[in-house]
Amino acid sequence: MENQLDTTNRLAKFITVGLISGVIAAGVNICYMMLYESMTGYSIERYINFLNVSIASIVPGALSGLLLFATLKGSSSKGINIFLIVLISLAILSFLGPLNNELPDGASMPGEFAGLTIPMHIFAPMIYAVMLIRSVRRD
Helix, strand or coil: CCCHHHHHHHHHHHHHHHHHHHHHHHHHHHHHHHHHHHHHCCCCCCCCCHHHHHHHHHHHHHHHHHHHHHHCCCCHHHHHHHHHHHHHHHHHHHCCCCCCCECCCCCECCHHHHHHHHHHHHHHHHHHHHHHHHHHHHC
């Protein structure tokens, strides 16, 4: 049976790995954003910029660590399966924003917007899943 210190250490570990995976996802997404903008000339700085991409990558990374910690309360294999199902479901739900017909200000959605944002919605959950599941195996 785990004592309180072990539980706290595991929680801290998963949140830390989640934050690190979020920082890595932010770096990958920013590199993709810069590459996409340089190749297509399409930029929408008002919504997709360094700060927004960083926040939208790092915060879900930390929350993914918290989610994994919560799902591992029972058995490890069931917890990982539940974590993956929830993570994939949330990633799919996140596509609703880029596939919407309107931007948040009510303007019509440019065709390039989905090409800029959907890959970012794929990269981040993949990075979270790989890093967090690898951290469980080292636990």
